Amino acid sequence: MKVLVVDDETTILETVETKLRKEGFSVFTAESAEDGMRIYKQAKPDLLILDVMLPNRSGMDLCRAIRRDSKVPIIFLTAKASEQDRIQGFEMGADDYVVKPFNLSELAARVKAVLRRSTGDPSKDLIESGNLRIDPKTHDATLEGKTLSLSPKEFALLYFLGRNSGQVFSRDTLLDRVWGPESYVSARTVDVHIRWLRERIEIDPSHPVRLVTVRGVGYKFVS
Amino acid sequence: MKVLVVDDETTILETVETKLRKEGFSVFTAESAEDGMRIYKQAKPDLLILDVMLPNRSGMDLCRAIRRDSKVPIIFLTAKASEQDRIQGFEMGADDYVVKPFNLSELAARVKAVLRRSTGDPSKDLIESGNLRIDPKTHDATLEGKTLSLSPKEFALLYFLGRNSGQVFSRDTLLDRVWGPESYVSARTVDVHIRWLRERIEIDPSHPVRLVTVRGVGYKFVS
DNA sequence: ATATTGCTTAACAGAACGTTAACGACCCAC
DNA sequence: GTGGGTCGTTAACGTTCTGTTAAGCAATAT
Structure with a gap:
């Protein structure tokens, strides 16, 4: 803001x-x-x-x-x-x-x-992609109606990637935008959170179709 | 008019x-x-x-x-x-x-x-969710017909959360909207009031289903 | 083949939350 | 006044959960 x-x-x-x-x-x-x-x-x-x-x-x-x-x-x-x-x-x-x-x-x-x-909190929009819904107002993420209980960081990361669907972000950019500009954490941390998210929203976490790795660049969300 | x-x-x-x-x-x-x-x-x-x-x-x-x-x-x-x-x-x-x-x-x-x-319809101030009713006109909250004797703050908090059912509010926001914009009290105060409310409206206060904690964010009321 | 990049797991530290008790302010009845 | 009761707030402590890191392994590109 x-x-x-x-x-x-x-x-x-x-x-x-x-x-x-x-x-x-x-x-x-x-x-x-x-x-x-x-x-x-x-x-x-x-x-x-x-x-x-x-x-x-x-x-x-x-x-x-x-x-x-x-x-x-x-x-x-x-x-x-x-x-x-x-x-x-x-x-x-x-x-x-x-x-x-x-x-x-x-x-x-x-x-x-x-x-x-x-x-009136209009900036917080609901995101829908296939059978996945991310609602920042209720802080709920659901897959086929079932609630995924995400941790704060997981939710923030998923919401950010979902909001900028299709776009690739480097780990550093993600740290800057999701973690915040003042945070000094290792870029590997992003990997771990992506891993956890995949465990919840991917049918087969080892062959992700939603949270896709772009080798040498970073990650992106695809619809 | x-x-x-x-x-x-x-x-x-x-x-x-x-x-x-x-x-x-x-x-x-x-x-x-x-x-x-x-x-x-x-x-x-x-x-x-x-x-x-x-x-x-x-x-x-x-x-x-x-x-x-x-x-x-x-x-x-x-x-x-x-x-x-x-x-x-x-x-x-x-x-x-x-x-x-x-x-x-x-x-x-x-x-x-x-x-x-x-x-249009007149009595929209009343809140009903399952077997819980909250009526600001009479200042009564009832669960399965039985009156819960809530303190003023408890009632105000429950009514606010109930009126904005589903939406998450941070402790700070709750202090601003329920306690009032001029109040300078610790954010943990909210925790205690939530605790008391849970004791009254939850079947098992240690596993709340109505007044739900959203870790890292705050609390929300779910129907 | 080998260097680079990404994946996975587990352990640890610290943050966030839950819970209780104590204190003081306030109100009401007496 | 005075005493009892209620209510709201805070502090303290215990508990649970989350974020981060490190280290080893897998995959991929050159």
């Missing part, structure tokens, strides 16, 4: 950025409304955090401009939170308010809450 | 009124519970939007008074809304909740949703 933070105070920008990165977001920053608009157009973030008070054009103006062609969730940062400001913010389509000075964890929590509300 | 909005903050009243007019509703407004009651009797609106906190008589009182002789749909506006507040509202006959600060489009969407629902 991409978040764009716009604030003219560098220190705030940095602390917020650090916190949100820790929480797993891709963070973009801008120190002015103009930069904010430009980066917004390029990065297409899933959520904006805007300071209300910005030089030249205020955050409110930026909000208005963005609202003209998008429903992206917006959280306002504001020093004073008089009721008047709040109303003005909602009129323009803000989804939440955080008052400075704010608690970093609270901000992170609100970001998540807003994203949850606004997306 | 006629809508009556009761709130003591003029700015909110105005923005909501503008938005709903744009959406094609006839809007009436009142700034106090007394005015609200009077206008309600005159205008006979098809839906009410009530602020929970009003001077003198609270919105809740007004709701109760109106419910005595009418089944008109009511949406509450509230500053903070945990699942407990929500249930309290349902007990008094509220049809939906909108949390301040709210997004105007969201409010409009809910107004339409409630109206759509109210013209």
